[in-house]
């Protein structure tokens with residue numbers, strides 16, 4: 001099974017992956033749709049991340 | 059919505075092209091994107107509204123089968 005990056009995460013629609021959006025005052029602020037990360041994880045991405053977290057702790 | 063998340067409304071998304079994006083939005087005062095999915099052509103996703111997801115955004119050519127009928131995201135009326 002091959003996994004590509006867009007199987008794991010997709011760029012945020014609001015900030016287009018930058019993690020920042022322009023506020024009403026015209027300043028750059030953290031995008032709250034993605035909490036500033038710029039990406040949204042897929043089910044596969046979330047599964048892989050929790051698997052890694054679990055086994056890295058051990 | 060029903061009390062049990064198992065009984066919540068659901069709908070079917072059928073991708074008509076590669077790279078259709080589905081983004082789930084959180085329920086509550088702040089709508090964040092909490093989940094994304096990429097569908098390739100002819101992949102089908104059955105999505106349900108739950109205690110965590112109150113809205114979904116879909117980008118790309120897809121057919122949505124809902125309780126309100128069939129919706130094509132590219133605006134064409136007839137299937138195929």
Ligand SMILES: [Zn+2]
Pocket residue numbers: 012013014015016017018019020031032033034035036037038039
């Ligand atoms: Zn964002």
